[in-house]
Amino acid sequence: MSSKMIVLMSSDGQSFEVEEAVAIQSQTIAHMVEDDCVADGIPLANVESKILVKVIEYCKKYHVDEANPISEEDLNKWDEKFMDLEQSTIFELILAANYLNIKSLFDLTCQTVADMIKGKTPEEIRSTFNIENDFTPEEEEAVRKENQWAFE
Amino acid sequence: MGSKKKCFDGPRDIISGLPDALICHILSFLPTKEAASTTVLAKRWKPLLAFMPNLDFDESFYFDPLMTCEERRKGSESFMLFVGSVLTLQAEANATLNRFYVKCEGVDQNSVLEWIPKVLKRGVLDIDLHIPSSRGFGSNSTFYPLPSEIFVSKTLVRLKIQFQDGVNVNVECDVSLPMLKTLHLDYVKMDTRMFQKLLSGCHMLKELLLMNLIWEESSEPEPCYVTVSVPTLKILKFSRFENFVKAKDFKPIVLWSFDIPNLVYLEYLDTIADKYQHVRFDSLVEARLGLCKTSKQIKNDNNNVTKLFMGICNVKILYLTEDALKVLGCCRETMPVFENLIQLTIKTGLHVGWKSLPPLLKNCPNLQTLVFEGLNHIYRKRRSCGDENRPCMCKNLDNMRVKKDIDACLSSSSVKVIKILNFGDTGDFCQFWEIEEDCEFWEIVEDVADHIKQVKQFLETMPDLEQVTLYYNTPQDEDVMKVFKKLKKLRRVASAKCEVQIISDNLNLSFTFR
Numbered sequence A: 001m002s003s004k005m006i007v008l009m010s011s012d013g014q015s016f017e018v019e020e021a022v023a024i025q026s027q028t029i030a031h032m033v034e035d036d037c038v039a040d041g042i043p044l045a046n047v048e049s050k051i052l053v054k055v056i057e058y059c060k061k062y063h064v065d066e067a068n069p070i071s072e073e074d075l076n077k078w079d080e081k082f083m084d085l086e087q088s089t090i091f092e093l094i095l096a097a098n099y100l101n102i103k104s105l106f107d108l109t110c111q112t113v114a115d116m117i118k119g120k121t122p123e124e125i126r127s128t129f130n131i132e133n134d135f136t137p138e139e140e141e142a143v144r145k146e147n148q149w150a151f152e
Numbered sequence B: 001m002g003s004k005k006k007c008f009d010g011p012r013d014i015i016s017g018l019p020d021a022l023i024c025h026i027l028s029f030l031p032t033k034e035a036a037s038t039t040v041l042a043k044r045w046k047p048l049l050a051f052m053p054n055l056d057f058d059e060s061f062y063f064d065p066l067m068t069c070e071e072r073r074k075g076s077e078s079f080m081l082f083v084g085s086v087l088t089l090q091a092e093a094n095a096t097l098n099r100f101y102v103k104c105e106g107v108d109q110n111s112v113l114e115w116i117p118k119v120l121k122r123g124v125l126d127i128d129l130h131i132p133s134s135r136g137f138g139s140n141s142t143f144y145p146l147p148s149e150i151f152v153s154k155t156l157v158r159l160k161i162q163f164q165d166g167v168n169v170n171v172e173c174d175v176s177l178p179m180l181k182t183l184h185l186d187y188v189k190m191d192t193r194m195f196q197k198l199l200s201g202c203h204m205l206k207e208l209l210l211m212n213l214i215w216e217e218s219s220e221p222e223p224c225y226v227t228v229s230v231p232t233l234k235i236l237k238f239s240r241f242e243n244f245v246k247a248k249d250f251k252p253i254v255l256w257s258f259d260i261p262n263l264v265y266l267e268y269l270d271t272i273a274d275k276y277q278h279v280r281f282d283s284l285v286e287a288r289l290g291l292c293k294t295s296k297q298i299k300n301d302n303n304n305v306t307k308l309f310m311g312i313c314n315v316k317i318l319y320l321t322e323d324a325l326k327v328l329g330c331c332r333e334t335m336p337v338f339e340n341l342i343q344l345t346i347k348t349g350l351h352v353g354w355k356s357l358p359p360l361l362k363n364c365p366n367l368q369t370l371v372f373e374g375l376n377h378i379y380r381k382r383r384s385c386g387d388e389n390r391p392c393m394c395k396n397l398d399n400m401r402v403k404k405d406i407d408a409c410l411s412s413s414s415v416k417v418i419k420i421l422n423f424g425d426t427g428d429f430c431q432f433w434e435i436e437e438d439c440e441f442w443e444i445v446e447d448v449a450d451h452i453k454q455v456k457q458f459l460e461t462m463p464d465l466e467q468v469t470l471y472y473n474t475p476q477d478e479d480v481m482k483v484f485k486k487l488k489k490l491r492r493v494a495s496a497k498c499e500v501q502i503i504s505d506n507l508n509l510s511f512t513f514r
Helices: A027-034 A049-062 A072-082 A087-100 A103-117 A122-129 A137-146 B020-027 B032-040 B046-051 B069-092 B109-121 B148-152 B192-200 B302-311 B322-330 B357-362 B395-410 B448-461 B477-488
Strands: A005-009 A015-019 B054-058 B099-103 B126-131 B158-168 B182-190 B207-215 B224-228 B235-240 B254-259 B265-271 B275-280 B286-292 B317-320 B343-347 B369-373 B379-381 B417-421 B441-443 B467-472 B499-504 B508-512
Touching: A005 A027, A015 A049, A027 A087, A049 A072, A049 A087, A049 A103, A087 A103, A087 B020, A103 A122, A103 B020, A122 B032, A137 B032, B020 B046, B032 B046, B032 B054, B032 B069, B046 B069, B054 B069, B069 B109, B099 B109, B109 B126, B109 B148, B109 B158, B182 B192, B192 B224, B275 B302, B286 B322, B302 B322, B317 B322, B322 B343, B357 B395, B395 B448, B417 B448, B448 B467, B448 B477, B467 B477, B477 B499, B477 B508
Parallel strands: B054 B099, B099 B126, B126 B158, B158 B182, B182 B207, B207 B235, B224 B254, B235 B265, B254 B275, B265 B286, B286 B317, B317 B343, B343 B369, B369 B417, B417 B467, B467 B499
Antiparallel strands: A005 A015, B499 B508
């Protein structure tokens, strides 16, 4: 039972062979397959090999069929482990998931970053993401006053 | 992003470099309060508040019970100002709005209503307004009229509204909600004609919840025809306002029809309609029924209720409130067979007898699981001997006959699992209930011994039992041990392989008879 394979090419020239059914979880790739321009492989100019490897890992896991059913609880645990990454990798994944249009991966990566913001004061958020505060104290005070309830 | 530059000057701020839309998507996973606090992080972040497409204003989460009234009022005011200013900011920026959720307490509901047209104008998809009352429903509820713009929205997919003082649905124009899939209105007043209009304007409706509904008096002559015919509907929950028996609301003569061939889940809590003209549920899997008679309803009109039960007789899972159980008792001769029923839950009550139980169990040939919420029933004792239809019975005799009936059907029952919730709960003596009309006076005798006797009856008669679980919510371990020991002593069990389990606050005990 052979399944159709396609080739994905990362921006740094590496090639990855992937089952078509797995790859078309990316709407971007799905459209290309429909338009029948995948013969020589699909170049993904915006995705590095290091990130493409992770994307393929995710798509393989989420290619659920009846032979390998998986519970939501197990998937959630897997998601947690999968997203245990360096900040820079997470943001690269966000951009890749957005470019490749894989909604569930896009939401997962964004939710992960949102969880890093949740419950933190502005100072703590700045610290987590190395954001430089370029407001003057007066400007900052004005912003706080404008949306007072948000800071209560 | 171009080629990566190696960082020699410390960690980078990557997040601020993302496009606006991506940052907004990240922030959409946070409640708006937290998302808005990012406006102060740096200049790049400030303008983003205008473009957040999912607004989720939850004030209740931050409600500190130790606040004074004044602090509370100031907090609510600040909250309302914030919501208003965000909406204005976003409207000016002409930004897309997908979701608008507001949850708060003790605010001016009129102001909340004013926000609705503003968000509708921006093509909102999802509205959820939850202004609960911590004090229960007020007797002087205002029932705020919902703006008519809601009912002609071309974009609305999901609408949920629950106001402390209720809402009123009454619009002159036709209803047209072409995208609406989910509609929840809790504590709502409308007349039957408006209800029809609402249904006929929703061609994509999948989920409809109308809870605590009060029929409004209309100029239309009675009887009122109510036909629920929505081909796309999968879930329907309809419940009249719980105190409708006592409430001074308009009680119209209603002729109901259900024509919902794709409905999978039904919850229907209401007084019995004056007539069920047409009942069609081809796909129903689960139903929850609570039916009550009003005093003006003809006592012996059994065919009417039977029609409703026949309409749901193919369900797999059924839940009956104590009132529904009572109503079922009146039409036990014409009860349909529930061929597919595998799980039955019965809510018991101190004012309801179990005479409908034997015929019901007999008519469930494939029942696997039987769940009791409580083990209460009414024991009747009448004063005088009367005509044939009302023979004189003392408590024990009435009980004995019912017991014999139940024995007979239990011994041929296929039930494998019994769960008893609120075991040992002998009920609140001061609970509100309606006195049976043909009862001179009644006597309620309930204690744990009665409950143990009941469980013994199950164990002695049911041949296929595999598991009986008692949920005994008490911290008194000695009481639990007493029950455990009494049940263990039972000799004549119908199913030796049956396991009995008692779960209490502190203990989890079990044994088998073998």
